[in-house]
Amino acid sequence: MPIYTYVSEIEKHVGEEIELKGWVYNFRSSGKIFFLQLRDGSGRVQVVYSAGNLPVDQWEKLQSIRIESSVTVHGTVKAESRATSGFELDGTSVEIINLAPDDYPIGKKEHGPEFLLDNRHLWLRSESQWAVLRLRHLVKLGLQEFFNSQGFIELDTPTFTPNSCEGTTDLFEVEYFDKKAYLTQNGQLYLEAMCMAFGRVYDLCPNFRAEKSKTRKHLTEFWSLNPEIAFINHEESLALQEKALKFVVEFVLQRAASELKILERDVTELQAFLQEPFKHYEYKDAINYLQTHGSLIKYGDDLGAEDEEILTRDSRAAVIVKNWPKTIKPFYMKTHSEDSSLVFNADVLAPRGFGEIVGGSQREDDYETLVKSLREHNLPLDIFAWYLDLRKYGSVPHCGFGIGIERVTRWIAGIHHVRETAAFPRMINRLTP
Amino acid sequence: MPIYTYVSEIEKHVGEEIELKGWVYNFRSSGKIFFLQLRDGSGRVQVVYSAGNLPVDQWEKLQSIRIESSVTVHGTVKAESRATSGFELDGTSVEIINLAPDDYPIGKKEHGPEFLLDNRHLWLRSESQWAVLRLRHLVKLGLQEFFNSQGFIELDTPTFTPNSCEGTTDLFEVEYFDKKAYLTQNGQLYLEAMCMAFGRVYDLCPNFRAEKSKTRKHLTEFWSLNPEIAFINHEESLALQEKALKFVVEFVLQRAASELKILERDVTELQAFLQEPFKHYEYKDAINYLQTHGSLIKYGDDLGAEDEEILTRDSRAAVIVKNWPKTIKPFYMKTHSEDSSLVFNADVLAPRGFGEIVGGSQREDDYETLVKSLREHNLPLDIFAWYLDLRKYGSVPHCGFGIGIERVTRWIAGIHHVRETAAFPRMINRLTP
Numbered sequence: 001m002p003i004y005t006y007v008s009e010i011e012k013h014v015g016e017e018i019e020l021k022g023w024v025y026n027f028r029s030s031g032k033i034f035f036l037q038l039r040d041g042s043g044r045v046q047v048v049y050s051a052g053n054l055p056v057d058q059w060e061k062l063q064s065i066r067i068e069s070s071v072t073v074h075g076t077v078k079a080e081s082r083a084t085s086g087f088e089l090d091g092t093s094v095e096i097i098n099l100a101p102d103d104y105p106i107g108k109k110e111h112g113p114e115f116l117l118d119n120r121h122l123w124l125r126s127e128s129q130w131a132v133l134r135l136r137h138l139v140k141l142g143l144q145e146f147f148n149s150q151g152f153i154e155l156d157t158p159t160f161t162p163n164s165c166e167g168t169t170d171l172f173e174v175e176y177f178d179k180k181a182y183l184t185q186n187g188q189l190y191l192e193a194m195c196m197a198f199g200r201v202y203d204l205c206p207n208f209r210a211e212k213s214k215t216r217k218h219l220t221e222f223w224s225l226n227p228e229i230a231f232i233n234h235e236e237s238l239a240l241q242e243k244a245l246k247f248v249v250e251f252v253l254q255r256a257a258s259e260l261k262i263l264e265r266d267v268t269e270l271q272a273f274l275q276e277p278f279k280h281y282e283y284k285d286a287i288n289y290l291q292t293h294g295s296l297i298k299y300g301d302d303l304g305a306e307d308e309e310i311l312t313r314d315s316r317a318a319v320i321v322k323n324w325p326k327t328i329k330p331f332y333m334k335t336h337s338e339d340s341s342l343v344f345n346a347d348v349l350a351p352r353g354f355g356e357i358v359g360g361s362q363r364e365d366d367y368e369t370l371v372k373s374l375r376e377h378n379l380p381l382d383i384f385a386w387y388l389d390l391r392k393y394g395s396v397p398h399c400g401f402g403i404g405i406e407r408v409t410r411w412i413a414g415i416h417h418v419r420e421t422a423a424f425p426r427m428i429n430r431l432t433p
Numbered sequence: 434m435p436i437y438t439y440v441s442e443i444e445k446h447v448g449e450e451i452e453l454k455g456w457v458y459n460f461r462s463s464g465k466i467f468f469l470q471l472r473d474g475s476g477r478v479q480v481v482y483s484a485g486n487l488p489v490d491q492w493e494k495l496q497s498i499r500i501e502s503s504v505t506v507h508g509t510v511k512a513e514s515r516a517t518s519g520f521e522l523d524g525t526s527v528e529i530i531n532l533a534p535d536d537y538p539i540g541k542k543e544h545g546p547e548f549l550l551d552n553r554h555l556w557l558r559s560e561s562q563w564a565v566l567r568l569r570h571l572v573k574l575g576l577q578e579f580f581n582s583q584g585f586i587e588l589d590t591p592t593f594t595p596n597s598c599e600g601t602t603d604l605f606e607v608e609y610f611d612k613k614a615y616l617t618q619n620g621q622l623y624l625e626a627m628c629m630a631f632g633r634v635y636d637l638c639p640n641f642r643a644e645k646s647k648t649r650k651h652l653t654e655f656w657s658l659n660p661e662i663a664f665i666n667h668e669e670s671l672a673l674q675e676k677a678l679k680f681v682v683e684f685v686l687q688r689a690a691s692e693l694k695i696l697e698r699d700v701t702e703l704q705a706f707l708q709e710p711f712k713h714y715e716y717k718d719a720i721n722y723l724q725t726h727g728s729l730i731k732y733g734d735d736l737g738a739e740d741e742e743i744l745t746r747d748s749r750a751a752v753i754v755k756n757w758p759k760t761i762k763p764f765y766m767k768t769h770s771e772d773s774s775l776v777f778n779a780d781v782l783a784p785r786g787f788g789e790i791v792g793g794s795q796r797e798d799d800y801e802t803l804v805k806s807l808r809e810h811n812l813p814l815d816i817f818a819w820y821l822d823l824r825k826y827g828s829v830p831h832c833g834f835g836i837g838i839e840r841v842t843r844w845i846a847g848i849h850h851v852r853e854t855a856a857f858p859r860m861i862n863r864l865t866p
Binding site for chain 2 (some may be wrong): 008022041042121125134137141143155161175179194195197202203208214221223230389394422424428433
């Protein structure tokens with residue numbers, strides 16, 4: 001009996017007869033030779049059958065195979081330089097587990113995005129979607145490895161919250177028994193409490209935003225990894241962000257050459273990113289730059305998608321825009337030590353117009369200043385009493401930031417719309433399948 | 434300037450002067466000697482100051498220190514066999530970053546659980562809670578490492594679902610723009626779709642259950658890791674579950690000796706677990722056993738907490754109860770090949786009464802049988818059309834199971850109530866802080 005293995009492992013079995021189980025993603029016949037293209041979830045490989053080498057009943061069944069049928073194949077692994085994987089199988093047997101009907105909805109013709117999303121459960125099987133989601137896996141894993149190696153521990157912030165850290169617009173509301181709860185937009189306030197107990201923590205979980213906007217950068221449900229670190233200042237936090245992003249890009253480059261090739265990603269851009277120090281703009285300098293490069297932005301405005309594009313389109317490095325006006329930022333950001341109209345915060349923009357991928361700040365650690373800030377934002381002190389306790393009992397300088405998993409994946413994959421980076425994306429008009 | 438490091442790293446600096454930043458969790462003075470007990474999130478260490486070796490102003494400030502103040506200390510690391518960590522610091526300087534008031538709410542006296550949960554943001558700093566949540570981190574990480582090493586990839590199932598896989602009772606409902614959505618109880622159906630694209634997948638995410646029951650095993654929001662595997666059968670899945678659980682216990686034992694000691698966990702129980710093959714009961718045999726050991730359970734009943742206790746109290750091995758009556762199980766479980774009144778499913782019960790930690794099944798992969806089962810459960814076929822597609826296009830035998838993160842953590846930590854295994858637990862009567 002040949003050994004059962006996976007396409008991803010075939011290089012270990014050159015010259016051996018192996019068993020693979022998977023799905024037929026394509027096939028063609030040329031007389032006495034039958035080419036069966038198999039995917040098993042770990043990769044893709046071609047199995048070549050000759051009429052003479054296969055029992056007659058199997059050869060006949062092969063003639064009526066259809067796309068997305070499931071099969072068990074046996075074959076001998078041989079190196080084949082013309083194959084993408086570098087290998088193919090000399091087929092010795094084939095068994096059809098389940099013969100698919102001939103109406104598989106996703107064909108070679110172009111489909112519109114709504115059709116593909118309606119068939120997301122099948123679209124996932126196509127090569128490009130397979131590649132993007134494997135990159136997503138590596139992005140999460142690489143970031144976890146980075147922060148774990150730095151002594152961080154992963155903890156979970158709650159999804160159900162009694163209130164929000166950035167106001168209640170854009171929040172999803174839930175009936176929580178006899179109360180109202182909101183789905184978390186970000187676990188930051190909880191991470192700050194954990195940070196005082198564990199020093200260096202992060203969460204990695206879904207966040208929720210009931211945003212009405214339909215853009216190619218927004219999902220209602222998205223994942224982020226949020227580190228929170230005690231005893232570091234704003235610039236140290238920015239250095240850590242640079243290190244983390246470079247680590248994950250290198251992590252992916254080392255493990256996903258074939259996925260990046262499938263997606264036709266220009267890897268020289270990613271390689272260059274590793275070499276280039278991040279560019280730092282003070283917010284006010286970014287505004288000046290934008291105004292002299294065609295943007296109508298005014299001091300005190302948030303950056304629009306076009307502004308992010310202008311700042312990064314010619315850059316192979318990430319671009320940091322830091323130290324924004326306090327008036328447009330949430331209550332918890334630390335006042336800048338040299339200009340009290342600013343806060344110690346920053347957004348990190350991916351190169352080449354891929355937009356914001358990280359946002360963070362130093363947190364206000366002074367009790368009185370935080371109370372004042374809550375009042376200025378018309379936020380109720382009683383609800384934030386527990387959060388104020390963190391400034392009362394052993395307050396320390398601390399910073400945190402959020403890394404958007406879908407946004408980083410979109411950038412590394414080099415794809416247009418963030419929806420392809422989630423297995424089952426959720427948007428304002430999309431809740432199925 | 435001494436090197437800034439963490440308590441977890443001090444063994445690398447014996448004989449060196451180092452800098453630590455952290456919080457005072459205790460202190461005592463004996464005349465000319467001051468013992469400052471420091472925690473920095475990575476661990477705990479005692480710093481010993483002598484009046485003669487410290488500048489007078491620092492010595493005086495030290496006399497008025499209070500619990501949970503934040504400090505920067507310098508000191509020389511020395512081995513100290515009487516210390517839990519094996520080391521202590523000969524203090525050379527101390528700087529108070531933030532002097533806490535003297536009303537820190539959590540003292541040495543016993544507090545009730547509601548008081549502690551109201552102060553969860555501070556309770557996290559206590560040694561036992563720190564230890565439990567570090568175990569939680571290792572449980573998640575160990576399980577990820579196990580499945581990643583087996584070629585699995587982690588993907589995310591959606592939190593927002595238009596319908597539920599096990600009925601709509603116990604579901605949290607959300608206003609999703611102009612629609613209703615439900616918070617996922619389990620991503621299984623989505624994982625099955627992913628499984629046909631990626632072969633071996635898992636998710637690791639929060640699940641939600643609006644259960645009215647108040648027990649020490651239930652949270653409204655809980656995390657689970659759910660593998661779904663193509664081309665394996667029920668018994669192979671059970672073997673994988675055993676391997677995964679043994680891997681994670683060994684992973685924790687190797688990394689968390691001090692956390693387990695803090696929790697006074699009998700590690701010989703965990704070591705024995707590694708050696709003992711899981712005990713397998715057919716459901717019907719479990720019922721017989723229970724009836725002869727004092728339970729009033731009848732064939733066709735679910736196992737109660739007491740039944741789980743009876744089955745496992747004398748066991749150092751996990752106990753599997755498998756192949757339950759179809760009538761009490763969800764529509765998607767595969768009919769047993771030798772008894773059509775049963776399904777191929779199983780619960781894994783932790784040793785010594787710690788209850789269910791894993792539940793899983795082989796999935797029905799036959800299209801017609803699944804349609805029949807949906808009808809028998811009065812479920813609408815149109816909503817499950819996409820799920821049925823998975824049986825139409827290349828159906829394959831596949832299995833999956835869910836590992837409860839809080840439940841596994843509770844068992845490994847050896848603690849009574851599951852609420853301590855979540856940083857900010859959510860229960861029917863608990864939504865804050």
